[in-house]
Amino acid sequence: MNKPGKKTKAAKPEALFGRIVAILDQARGNVVRAVNTNMVLAYWLIGREIVEEVQRGKGRAKYGEQVLSDLSARLTERYGDGFSVPNLQNFRKFFLAFNDRYFTGQIQYPVGTKSCEPLVQHSAGRELAPPKKSYPVGTEFLQGFSPQLTWSHYRALMRVEKVEARDFYEREAIAGGWDKRTLERQIQSFYYERMLKSRKPGKMLAEGRNLPAPATPVIDELKNPYVLEFLGLPDVAALHESDLERAIITHLQRFLLELGNGFAFVARQKHIRIEEQDRYIDLVFYHCRLKFYLLIDLKVGALTHADVGQMDGYVRMYDGLMVTPGDNPTIGLILCTEKNETVVRYSVLNDRKQIFASQYMLCLPTEEQLRREIEKERRLLEATQEEPCP
Secondary structure, eight states: OOOTTOOOOOOOHHHHHHHHHHHHHHHHHHHHHHHHHHHHHHHHHHHHHHHHHHHHTTTOHHHHHHHHHHHHHHHHHHHOSSOOHHHHHHHHHHHHHTTTOOOOSSSOOOTTSOOOOOOOOOOTTOOOOOOOOOOOTTOOOOSSOOTTSOHHHHHHHTTOOSHHHHHHHHHHHHHHTOOHHHHHHHHHTTHHHHHHHOSOHHHHHHHHTTOOOOOSOGGGGGGSHHHHHHHTOSOGGGGGOOHHHHHHHHHHHHHHHHHOSSEEEEEEEEEEEETTEEEEEEEEEEETTTTEEEEEEEEESOOOHHHHHHHHHHHHHHHHHTOOTTOOOOEEEEEEEOSSOEEEEEOOOTTSOHHHHHHHHHHSOOHHHHHHHHHHHHHHHHHHHHSOOO
16 A cells, blocks of 8 residues: 555556557467468368268269369359369368378367268278377377468478478477478478488487577468468458558559550459469559450569569469460560669560560550659659648
8 A cells, every 4th residue: 555645656658568569469479370270270171071072982083173173163152262273182182191180179060960080091992090190109299280380381291291201390390480481491401301310310409499480470470361361351462562562553553544555454463373482463454455464563672583583474374374265475564663763674575476566565655654653653652751740
């Protein structure tokens, strides 16, 4: 009890701020772990259902393909992106790679269906049964899935064919708190094989478990494309753009449509996956008269060889997957902005008729037009930021 006339010492604002930050960081971390845990479990269960259904077709390849195709169409219609045929195939592979796990019941099955037991793929008409798998004496292994590992972790793990190596990498990823990139780097550098041959395996394990932790805030995990697809969040593209990029891209979108040269808007922040990596094409247009796709990518900074290679990959992908008979080749446009400079580069028009290349240039805005539009939008943004608040 405070004595009369004596002032109570106020808590320092810094200490209060620190306690609130700790509360919010922990709460957000709990959200991230809950989302990832349920995602991994859901995909394992989906894979299990697909395996059982395909097995009912007695291993017929055409039956399995039809099941996945129909399922993909219906799930995409109901839930949006994330349920393409390749993704469903990944769920199936995920279950087969980790078919010894026990389901603890966080996701309830409809009444009347079977409870989830650990299963293995049957052969020669045998019934599915729990696997018999032993681990070295003195070791323990998870019966479920660790909340520390995300779907991206398990996608990397299920590509490891050797069971012992896969289990090792999973264990060490948990013990070392590895992010997805660290896990992939360890797999690609044959960390397991090197550890087995090492004269000091204990030292190697200790070093692997004490690698520098990633600096990415925990909440950024919620911006993972897989998490966004799983949660069905709208306007996914907005989470992958800075304010400056968003403003310039919006302006360019209006500018090209206002040119009136026959462009139709197709997509913004078009999400594609190239070799297990997520990419976003800033703008995609289609020219209705000349029948070709125009891909635009904005880079804040100087143009690099990686930017050119990435755009070349986008163009080749569109030519291979999106272009239909009667369409002309896709063209890619990279806009790289500096403070007072805009560099514009068109994709290489190899093996294309020069006449049509000239038609491209007649329809596309000139470099000077694009430079003026980008600089105009940038000046407007800078002027807005410099204005004093009323």
